[in-house]
Amino acid sequence: MSRAGDSLVALEPAARAGVAEAADRARTTGQTRWVARVIEVEAIDPLAGFARSQAQDRFFWEQVDTGESFCAWGVADETESAGRRRFEDVRAWSERVRERIHWLGSGRPASSPLLLGGFGFEDDPASSEHWKSFPPARFVLPAVLGERRDGRMRWVLLARIEPGVPAATVEGELEARLAEALDTQQPQALATQEPETAPREGKTERAASERRPLSDPSLLPWVSGPEYRVQSDRPHEVYTAQVARALDEIGRGRLQKIVLARSLRVDHEGSLDVPGFLDRLRSIYSSCALIAMARGEDTFLAATPETLVRLRDRDLSTAALAGSAPRGRSPEEDRALGAALEASEKDRAEHAHVVEAIRAAIEPFCETLEIPAEPRLRGLFGIQHLETPVSGRLREAARSVAGARPVDVLDLVSALHPTPAVGGVPAPAAREWLRRFEGLDRGWYAAPLGWLDAGGGGDFRVALRSGLLRSRRPERSGLPPEAIDESHAWLFAGAGIVDGSQPEQELAETRIKLRALLAPLTEI
DSSP states (O other), rough: OOTTTTTTTSSSHHHHHHHHHHHHHHHHHHHEEEEEEEEEEOOHHHHHHHHHHSSSSEEEEETTTEEEEEEESSSSSEEEEOOOTHHHHHHHHHHHHHEEEEEEESSOOSSSSOOEEOOOOSSSSSSSSGGTSSEEEEEEEOEEEEETTTTTEEEEEEEEEEETTTHHHHHHHHHHHHHHHHTTTSGGGGGOOOOOOEOOSOOOOSSSSSSOOOTTTGOOOOEEEEEEEEEEESSSSHHHHHHHHHHHHHHHTTTTTEEEEEEEEEEEOOOOOHHHHHHHHHHHHTSEEEEEEEEEEEEEEEOOEEEEEEEEEEEEEEEEEEEEEEEOOOHHHHHHHHHHHOOOOOHHHHHHHHHHHHHHHHGGEEEEEESSOOEEEETTTTTEEEEEEEEEOOOTTTTTTTSSSOOOOOHHHHHHHSSSTTTTEEEHHHHHEEEHHHHOOOOTTTTTEEOOOOOEEEEEOOOOEEEEOOOHHHHHHOOGGGGSSOOEEEEEEEEEEEEEOOHHHHHHHHHHHHHHHHHHHHHH
């Protein structure tokens, strides 16, 4: 692979001309503009890019089973918002940025990722200090983006051009960013911590993915060394009492469903190995979207099985995912548990609430809508769900509620969030009940996380199987390790409560979901 100083780093004559044109437009209009240089390469490891850019804002996305992934770091522009207009604020910013980008170099599909970020579960800022890096809405135009998509691999290098900035300055920035991107792909890029270990007897279940990195939990010995201390955010009897309260509300007809969540706090005496954690998750949850967004020492990540909505041109897809059961210890037990889930009136009722809410939210935008009559089983590592895939095509003349522009992916995100799979039914009453009684500052948990493309489309996932990590790194502070505060992680999980739910069973469901992150985080 070419390195800094090679011909690949230097701008081509056509790119230099494009930079000069953009700089001239910025000067004559008095408006900020951006240039995006696209370079096709032979190989990209997005996780290595994410791991090496730890001093900057950074983003990672991977869908293992499709082979699509990307990383990004740095900020060429950004926006934050809160309140009921946060979706509209992000849209206005995205339109302004997209209109002012000058594209240089290789061609790139307009449906590729461009603006990256997410939304909080609530419109207003979280009250907990540990959510300070993740406001109710935050999106960035990155400085560097590396992607593996549609069988092609590309680096996209972006630079901001303020009015009056010389073209030569921008050329230097683009060349430096490509050199930095290429450097992240060197062998030392992904260095994970190796804890002290002792031999382990026996075997563990094979991970779902055929790819088995050295950090695959099924290859790791038992961990001894730095401590991980785990504490639930509330006693188990408090959670089961909350489930009972929710069932009383359902019995009175005030709610049909409520998703009651809880969290675990994990304290660690050393720094948390976030790239290693992601590497372990990718080997276990190969059919999920693995997403991480980091700012400084704070990382929010999810290995989520749930798509909120994807929009490419006029084609949209989403899915209802609700109703859960554990996996069996043998194929026979697994099939029996799956059959029981499919036959469960309680789980089918919970699932039906989600399907109908999705139908009601997106049907007004669609000329066609396909929803199977029966759900299918979605098997994951340690748990299985009922799933109904949903696809549709936007009306050609579909307009937003404002009536002045075409529908975009943010209209669909706003209409769908929160689905009954993470909130409840009816949605307004469920959200109010959660604010009063759940006692959990959700932040970005169960909220939309994803990206926008250059044409109004994008891909958003529901941040389930998610966690917030605040990792203290001695090498960045200049202090000795013993002077550094502990690292902390918060892991989140919820259970859907409907008529027929049993408090102890709902608690058990949250345990299964929390273990999905706790085990690979602590390497147990």
